[in-house]
Amino acid sequence: MQTSRSVMLVGTGMRPVVAAVATLFTRMDKMKRWLLVLLCALPMLGQAAGYTQTRYPIVLVHGLFGFDRLLGVDYFYGIPQALTRDGARVYVAQVSATESSELRGEQLLKQVQQVLAITGADKVNLIGHSHGGPTIRYVASVAPELVASATSVGGVNYGSEIADLVRANVAPGSVAEKLAVAAASALSGVISLLSGGSQLPQDPLAALDALTSSGAQRFNQRYPEGLPGQYCGDGPLQAANGVYYFSWSGRGNMTNILDPVDPALALTGTFFSEPNDGLVGVCSSHLGKVIGTGYRMNHLDEVNQSFGIHHLFETDPVTLYRQHANRLQGLGL
Known part of the structure; x- marks a missing residue:
């Protein structure tokens, strides 16, 4: 009993010291934890600073009925800002909303030359969506010395079955064609006016022809760089002209019930004979190194429209562009 009491008395006397030591160790543990968190965060901080900083400027190119900015809304919704925030130099081109791939390409070529003059860069990285795919391919083919890479997002590289359907059911010179052309011309005219591109020519029939399978085939014969050796395959990462080629696309139609x-x-997706994004078949989108075609995204999700609404359980479309900029950075582009 005596021994027990003595031990108890000693313990009671040392309690403030023990408590102080325990507090010290607790604080040290907290400091260690915070130090560990900081050390883990440092690589992430390093990644964020300059994560999208490419060697050459990035030029984004819109598709059919597209624009650079319409009433304050970007065609590539939130994407230029997400890229520039971490180091990229980004320019958004404005070409005709409805025209042939070649004419749109000539318009883009002039803007590429302007970007190079402004930045002092030797080349640009082109990223085109939808009809922007063939548009950037034209520039990469006729002026490869100005293009470091060409990336097609949901690109109409082998035509669209929707364009084929329209062409097959609307006879050339018919009243239906004239009405369709009038409606398309009016729409493209309004888009151009509101986006500041009213001086650009518009030709809906030329655009329709370019987007059909036969029109795309003729275009591909003239400008084959980056195309796969066979339909639905992978093309070369770097073509003989020295340009790097990439592509990705979605294979979803109804991805979010909140998107109007x-x-x-x-509906348009039901007219395809292959998986598609609602306007372009997955295999038709292939160009160069195919990054992915399994994304649950439709044609507008690919550019983060409408207003950033997309599939709740799919990668944010903006993230794909950021990752790609970092991919280009890793290749020294």
């Missing part, structure tokens, strides 16, 4: 455009894309 999704029902229309769900």
Whole structure:
């Protein structure tokens, strides 16, 4: 009993010291934890600073009925800002909303030359969506010395079955064609006016022809760089002209019930004979190194429209562009 009491008395007397030591060790543990968190965060901080900083400027190119900015809304919704925030130099081209791939390409070529003059860079990285795919391919083919890479997102590289359907059911010179052309011309005219591109020519029939399978085939015969050796395959990462080629696309139609455009894309998607994004078949989008075609995204999701609404359980479209900029950075582009 005595021994026990003595031990108890000693313990009671040392309690403030023990408590102080325990507090010290607790604080040291907290400091260690915070130090560990900081050390883990440092690589991430290093990644964020300059993560999208490419050697050459990035030029984004819109598709059919597209624009650079319309009433304050970007065609590539939130994407230029996400890229520039971490180091990229980004320019958004404005070409005709409805025209042939070649004419749009000539317009883009002039803007590429302007970007090079402004930045002092030797080349640019081109990223085109939808009809922007063939548009950037034209520039990469006729002026490869000005292009470091060409990336097609949901690009109409082998035509669209929707364009084929329209051409097959609307006879050339018919009243239906004239009405369709009038409606398309009016729409493209309004888009151009509101986006500041009213001086650009518009030709809906030339655009339709370019987007059909036969029109795309003729274009591909003239400008084959970056194309796969066979339909639905992978093309070369770097073509003989020295340009790096990439592509990705979605294979979803109705991806979010809150997006008002999704029902229309769900309908158009039913007319395809292959998986598609609502307007372009997955295999038709292939160009160069195919980064991915399994994304649950439709044609507008690919540019983060409408207003950033996309599939809840799919990669944010903006993330794909950021990752790609970092990919280009890793290749020294």
